[in-house]
Structure formats: C-alpha cells, structure tokens
Amino acid sequence: MSSSWRPLARNIVQLASGEIPARLCGIAVLLLLARTYGVIIVGVYALAQSMTQYSYPFIDFGLRHVGARLIARYPQAGQVIVKRVQKRRLLMASTILPFLLVYAMVANLPPNFKVFVFVFAGISCLYAVSLEWAAWGKEHLGLVGFSKMLVPGSILIFLLLGRGSDRLLWWLIAGNAFGYIVQGVIFWRWWRVHRPAVADVNGAIPAEVQESLAWKRTSVMGLAWFCNLCFNTIDMLMLGVMSNAHEVGLYSAAYRIMNQVLFTYYLLTSILYPRLARQDVKQRVRALRPKILLTLAATGAVIALPLAIYSREVLLIVFGQKFLAATLLLSLLAWAIPLDFLTSYLSNAYFAWSMEKKVLVCTAIGAGSNVVFNLIWIPQYGAKAAAVNTLISYVVFLGSLALVGRYASEVGRSGQPVAASSTTD
Numbered sequence: 001m002s003s004s005w006r007p008l009a010r011n012i013v014q015l016a017s018g019e020i021p022a023r024l025c026g027i028a029v030l031l032l033l034a035r036t037y038g039v040i041i042v043g044v045y046a047l048a049q050s051m052t053q054y055s056y057p058f059i060d061f062g063l064r065h066v067g068a069r070l071i072a073r074y075p076q077a078g079q080v081i082v083k084r085v086q087k088r089r090l091l092m093a094s095t096i097l098p099f100l101l102v103y104a105m106v107a108n109l110p111p112n113f114k115v116f117v118f119v120f121a122g123i124s125c126l127y128a129v130s131l132e133w134a135a136w137g138k139e140h141l142g143l144v145g146f147s148k149m150l151v152p153g154s155i156l157i158f159l160l161l162g163r164g165s166d167r168l169l170w171w172l173i174a175g176n177a178f179g180y181i182v183q184g185v186i187f188w189r190w191w192r193v194h195r196p197a198v199a200d201v202n203g204a205i206p207a208e209v210q211e212s213l214a215w216k217r218t219s220v221m222g223l224a225w226f227c228n229l230c231f232n233t234i235d236m237l238m239l240g241v242m243s244n245a246h247e248v249g250l251y252s253a254a255y256r257i258m259n260q261v262l263f264t265y266y267l268l269t270s271i272l273y274p275r276l277a278r279q280d281v282k283q284r285v286r287a288l289r290p291k292i293l294l295t296l297a298a299t300g301a302v303i304a305l306p307l308a309i310y311s312r313e314v315l316l317i318v319f320g321q322k323f324l325a326a327t328l329l330l331s332l333l334a335w336a337i338p339l340d341f342l343t344s345y346l347s348n349a350y351f352a353w354s355m356e357k358k359v360l361v362c363t364a365i366g367a368g369s370n371v372v373f374n375l376i377w378i379p380q381y382g383a384k385a386a387a388v389n390t391l392i393s394y395v396v397f398l399g400s401l402a403l404v405g406r407y408a409s410e411v412g413r414s415g416q417p418v419a420a421s422s423t424t425d
Contacts, residue, residue, distance in 0.1 A: 018145025023263055025152035029159055030256060034319045036163070043240075043249030044113045045172070046256075050236040051100055051121035057229050058099075059092045059125065062221025064133040065273070065351050066212050071137030072274040074206050078196045082134055084213050093128035107240045116169040123173060126180035131187035139274055143190060147183050154179030221356040227363035228347060231370055231397060235386035238374045243382045251383040253319050254311075254329035261303055261337055262344075269348040276352035284353055284411045288346075296345055300338025308334040332387040339394040346401040353411065358404045366397030 034042050067085040071078060104118035135143045155175035162171025211217060236255070239248045279287065307314065311330035315323050350359045370393035377385035405411060 017142060018148045019263065022149035022152050023260060025149060025156045027256075027260065029152065029156050030253075031318070032156075032159060032163070034253070034323065037168070039249035039253075039322055040245045041168075041249075042252055043245035043247070044109065044116065044169075046236060046248055046252035047107065047109075047240045047245075048117045048120040050233055050240075051103060051117060052124040053233055054226075054229060054237075055093075055096055055100070055121060055124050056127060057222065057225040058096045059089050059128045060133070060222065060225070061088070061092055062218035062223075062225060062356065063088055063213075064136075065225070066218050066221055067133045068137035068274065069277045069352065069354075070209055070212055071134050072139070072277050074209055075138065076196055077206060077209050078134070081209060081213070082131065082191065082195070085133070086128075086131070088218070089128040093125040096125065097122055103237070103241075108242075108244055109240070112169075113245070116173065120169075120173050120176055123177045123180065126177070126184060129180075129184035129188075131191050132183075134191065135187065136270070137274060138194065140190070140194070141271065143187075147186065150183045150186075151176065151179030154182070217356075220360055221351065224351070224356050224360035224363055227360060227367045230367040231363055231393060234367065234370055235374060235390060238371070238378055239383060239386055242374075242378045247383045250323065250326040251329055251386055253315065253323045254326040254333050254383075254387070257314060257318060257330055258307070258333045258336060261307065262340055265341060266344065269344050273348055273352050276349050279353070281411065284349070287349055288405055288411055293342060293345075296341040297338045300341035304334040304337040307337070308332075326383075329383055329387045332384075332391060336390055336394055339391070339398055343394065343398050343401060346398075346405060350401070350404070350408075350410075355404070355408060355410050358408060359401075362397060362400035362404060365400050366393050369393045369396045 030042065030045075033045055063085045067081060070081050074081070100121045101118055104114045104121075107114060107117060109117065130147070132144055132147055135141075135147075155172060158171045158175025158178065159168075162168055165171060236248060236251065239251055276284075276287065308331045311334065312324060312327045315326055315330060319326075347359055347363075350356075370389055373389040373392060374386060377389065
C-alpha cells in the first residue's frame with residue numbers, strides 16, 4: 001500500500017512546489033491591495049479576476065480535460081491532439097472578448113474601473129496559448145506547478161514596482177500580461193522537446209481521439225465545466241451588477257480565505273485526474289466507496305468548524321479592521337468546505353470517466369438554483385444572501401451528483417447502487 005502512495009505523494013510535492021508560491025503571491029497581492037487601498041479596490045480586482053476565471057472554461061470549453069485525457073491515453077498521437085486543441089482554444093479566446101466588454105459596461109463601477117476590469121480580463125485570454133493541459137496529461141506536474149506561479153508572481157512584482165503610483169491599475173495589467181507571455185513561451189519550448197518524434201497521419205489516429213475532439217463531445221464537457229464555474233463563482237459577478245464594489249470586496253475577502261483552505265485538496269484532485277482517466281469499471285466502483293466519501297466529508301467538517309468559530313479573528317489578522325464586516329460571510333462560507341470536498345472529488349472523477357453529460361445536468365441544476373436564489377435575495381440582502389445561497393446550491397449540487405453516482409452505468413450496472421456493487425472489492 002505504501003508503494004502505491006509514494007508516486008501520488010511525489011506528484012503532490014511536484015505540483016505544490018509551484019502551486020504554493022502561486023497561492024502565496026496571490027494572497028500577497030490581495031493583502032497589499034486590502035491594507036493599502038481598501039475594500040473597494042479589492043472588490044474591483046476581485047471582479048477582474050472573476051472575469052478571468054470565466055474566460056478559462058470558455059477558452060477550454062472542455063478541451064483541457066478532454067485533451068489531457070487523450071494525451072494520457074494516446075501519447076503517440078500528441079502532435080495531432082495539440083494542433084486540434086490549440087486551434088479551437090484560440091478561436092474561443094477571440095470569441096469571448098465581446099462578452100467581457102459587455103459585462104464591464106454593465107457592472108456597477110465608475111468608468112475607469114470598467115476599463116481596468118475589461119483590459120485585465122481581456123489580457124488573460126492569452127491563456128489560450130498555453131500548453132499547460134498537455135503537460136498535465138503527461139503528468140509533468142513539476143512544470144504544471146511552476147507555471148501556476150508565473151502570472152500571480154508577475155502581478156505581485158509589478159504591483160510592488162508601481163506601489164504608490166497613481167496608475168496602480170495599469171501596473172496590475174502590465175504584470176498580468178507579462179506573466180501570460182512568459183507562461184506561453186515556456187510551455188511551447190517544453191513541447192518542442194517532449195512532442196512525439198513523428199507527426200501522426202490521419203489514418204494512424206485512434207478512433208477515440210477523433211470522436212473525443214468532435215465539437216459535440218467537447219461542447220458537453222465545456223458546458224459542464226462552465227456550469228460548474230457558474231455554480232462556484234456566479235455570486236461575485238452578480239454582486240458586481242446588482243450590488244456594489246464594497247459588497248464585492250467583503251464577499252471576496254471571505255471567499256478567498258475559504259478558497260485557500262481548499263487549495264491543498266484541489267492539488268490532490270488535479271493529480272488524481274490522469275489516473276482516474278485510466279481506471280476500469282471495478283476501479284471506479286472502489287473510488288466511490290462510502291468510506292472514502294465519508295472520510296472526505298469529515299475532514300472538511302473538522303477544518304470548517306474552527307474557521308467558522310474564529311472567523312472574526314482570521315479576518316482581522318489577514319485583512320485588517322476594514323474587513324470585519326465580512327465575519328458573518330466567512331462563518332457561513334466555511335461550511336462550504338466539507339460540501340466542496342465531496343462535489344469536487346465526484347465531479348473530477350465523473351469527468352475522468354467520460355460522464356460529461358451527467359455532470360452537465362448536475363452542474364446546471366446547482367448553478368441554476370444559485371442564480372435563481374441570488375436574483376431573488378441579492379438586491380435586498382447583498383453579500384449575506386450570496387453566502388447563504390452558496391450553501392443551499394452546494395446541497396442541491398451534491399444531491400444531484402450522488403444520484404448520478406448511484407445509478408450511472410459508467411461506475412457499475414445501471415440501476416444498482418454503487419455501494420452495493422463495491423462489495424465485489
């Protein structure tokens with residue numbers, strides 16, 4: 001058993017070697033903005049980053065996970081996979097720019113902040129050039145981890161260079177652009193070394209590669225991940241339109257602390273993805289044993305309890321006196337941690353097992369409930385409503401995923417509970 005965990009632990013260390021500095025850089029940027037410029041600037045920056053987060057799944061539109069899965073299964077077809085995936089990603093990047101502009105225009109912000117939000121998010125579309133997904137599929141996790149810190153690290157450096165300047169927002173934009181350019185250059189140099197020696201001709205491409213990269217297949221995965229992102233972060237964008245930058249800043253502070261707690265767990269789910277993609281049905285059944293799921297939920301609850309109890313102290317230490325109004329928000333959002341431990345694990349596994357359509361339905365239900373509740377309650381209660389609605393939608397999402405896992409043919413015979421099937425182990 002210990003030997004089976006060693007490669008997993010090694011991969012976690014490799015990915016964390018870049019992810020941890022990336023997180024620290026992101027936290028440092030937020031803390032500098034919070035303590036030097038206040039809640040409103042933090043809110044504006046959070047909106048720009050939220051728009052960036054929406055750009056990623058739109059640009060990928062399923063291609064990151066499908067591409068990584070195909071690279072893991074068919075490395076000999078790598079050149080064809082990369083060529084087709086990248087062509088589609090660049091097309092999607094150019095398509096999303098008008099949508100980013102529309103949101104920036106309707107956001108409840110002063111004109112100069114609207115310009116910043118659009119330009120910052122637009123530059124983030126350079127993500128389409130990156131081959132991070134291919135390195136992920138090949139399990140070159142040290143490189144993937146290193147790449148994670150390039151953009152936040154660059155933003156932090158430029159923020160420090162421009163600190164005290166009356167053009168602070170433009171320094172942030174410059175740092176963002178520099179980070180993405182360096183990231184793209186590094187990955188393409190890596191690919192020149194690690195691509196297959198001979199390009200595949202069409203006749204040699206496995207049928208699954210052809211089928212998986214078809215629009216109708218990747219679009220399902222893309223919609224599923226986009227709905228998943230809406231489920232997780234739509235609150236921020238809706239607050240930006242239906243409330244104000246101050247409310248966004250408070251909610252962002254609470255959400256960021258909760259999200260930092262989830263960071264190590266996301267490392268684990270990312271590392272597991274290529275391995276999950278190679279599992280057969282019996283291995284999938286074992287991956288969904290009740291013992292595993294209950295352990296995940298209990299671990300999340302142990303983390304959530306002290307965070308909820310000491311939310312005021314945590315906010316005071318991290319962000320300062322100005323952000324104490326977010327105490328209730330953090331106390332509520334802390335309980336999303338055990339729920340997220342379950343939903344992230346199940347979603348990641350289902351994607352790896354080619355269950356995109358089922359995940360799409362689940363995420364659409366979860367995101368839809370979140371949007372409806374936000375439309376009803378945010379205008380009256382602002383960020384507090386967003387926090388409560390997040391917990392409700394998590395329960396809805398988890399219930400949908402559990403129902404899918406109980407009866408899906410991909411994890412056992414259709415119509416039979418997974419728990420019952422696991423007795424064959």
